[in-house]
Amino acid sequence: MNTFLSRLLSVIGCCFIFSAAWFCLWSISLHLVERADLAVLLFPFGLRLGLMLQCPRGYWPVLLGAEWLLIFWLAQEVALAHPIILMTGSLLTLLPVALISRYRQQRDWLTLLRQGGALIAAALLQSLPWLPEGKEGLNALLLTLTGGLTLAPTCLVIWHYLTSTVWRPLGPSLVSQPVNWRGRHLIWYLLLFSVSLWLQLGLPVELSRFTPFCLALPIIALAWHYGWQGALIATLMNAIALIASQSWHDHPVDLLLSLLAQSLTGLLLGAGIQRLRELNQSLQNELVRNQRLAERLLETEESVRREVARELHDDIGQTITAIRTQAGIVQRLAPNSASVRQSGQLIEQLSLGVYDSVRRLLGRLRPRQLDDLTLEQAVRSLMREMELEDRGMVSHLAWRIDESLLSE
Structure with missing residues (x-):
């Protein structure tokens, strides 16, 4: 029972908020296109498509039902023309929205492109019933494209913020924390919005052709700093600046084309x-x-070097020691034989040569200083062994490496 009541309250609240926003946007659109039926195709269409692309399917009947009730009410109050065409077009737009809802992507750029494609397809389907009206079909297509691509991405930004932010319950520990207003970001937004307004209201008529190029600068700046969210917010700011300007009254189609661009x-x-x-x-x-x-x-590699050096040192060292011991024993067993004594001494010399060669090889393979000293001390020991001063070279080592940050 509690689940049913909470569901009912959420549906009623959603219907009320959507209806209020839809009516406000219809009023703004009516100020731009001056026809009640075509005004439904501008920002109200973008609001409905933007919400349907983000919310679960269970809320789609609520959005459609609220829009149809408003269309029926406007048909009674202001003699809204073509209500059946508007309702038929809204039904047709369910097809691309239903198709795109099956592909929920984790990548934001792919989500943007797919939802943009769904918006264009929905705009084509919404304007499809207007084709028998002749020229009104092209106007309907321009209005739906402009309204959908202007307002629906804003819904995506808000939905992304609400769903990606970690919301914590309000408690004593959270209340005591100061609010982070991020003043630098707010100043950036206000500054760029002021620049957009000035470009629309302050530029002379001779420079009006450069206005679209100037309006692209806030989009580039916010997109570079904040990513796709900044680009869409800058687009919304430019749209508000374009609507607030007074130069579009004689050419409303130019305004719609500018908003679409x-x-x-x-x-x-x-x-x-x-x-x-x-x-x-x-x-x-x-x-x-x-x-x-x-x-x-x-x-x-260092582990293999260490193991090989240890094996060479243990095995060959013991073998050479055994050879020298046996050579000494042979010399003591035959003290009167000069040839035996000479051969024993030669064996000892050769074994010492082999031992020195193995030591040099072990020093190149795995210096013993690395196991007994720190890295700095091992490097200094290597410099001493190189005897650079004897060769006329002055050496100085300035050690600035934090050895605690190094691995083995």
């Missing part, structure tokens, strides 16, 4: 920058992995 720029640039960030992150991970692999290879 800004939205496409932000969407594609955000997806591209996010893709580059993911590639850079994967390259960084591979670099760290290769560094760890190289460290393990070096550690394995």
Whole structure:
């Protein structure tokens, strides 16, 4: 029973909030297109598509039902034309939304591109019933594309923030913590938004052709610093600045085309920058992995060197000692034989030569100082053994390496 009540309350709250937002956006759209039926295809369409692309399927009937109730109410109050065409188009848009909902991607750039493709397909299907109306079909397509690509990405940004943030319950420990307003980010947003408004309201008429190029600068700046979220937020700021300007009243189609161009720029640039960030992150991970692999290879090599040096020292050292002992015994057994004494001395000299050669080989294979001394002391000992001063070379070692950070 409690589950049913909570579900009912969530449905009622969702319906009320969506209806209020839908009506406000319809009022803004009506200010732009001056026709009640076409105003439904601008920002209200983008709001519904943006929410349907993010929320679970169980809420789709709530969104459609609330929109149909509002269309029916507007048809009674303001004589809204073509309500059946609007409802039919909203039903057709369920097809691309249902298809895209089956592919939930963890990669943000792929999600952006797929949802952008779903928005374009939904805009085509929403404007499909308007084709018998002639020119109104092209206007409907332009309105749906502009509204969908302008508002739906904003829903994605908000949904991504709500679902990716770790929310903690409000408690005494959390209440005592100060609120981090991130003033630097707010100042950046306000500054760029002010620049966008100034570009729309302050530039002379002679420089109006450069306005679209100037409006791309906030998108590039925020996309570079904040990724795809910054690109979409900059697109929304530019859209508000374009709507707030007074130069579009004589040419509303130019405004819609500008909004559409800004939205496409932000969407594609955000997806591209996010893709580059993911590639850079994967390259960084591979670099760290290769560094760890190289460290393990070096550690394995040093371990093999240590084992080989130990085996050579133990086995060959004992063998040479045994040879020298036997040579001494032979010399004592035949003290009067000059040839035997000479052969024994030769064997001792050869064994000592072999021992010296093995010691030099062990020093090159695994210096003994590495096991007995620290790395700095071992390097200094090596420099002393090289006898650089005797060769006329002045040497100085400035050791600045923290050996605690080094592995074996």
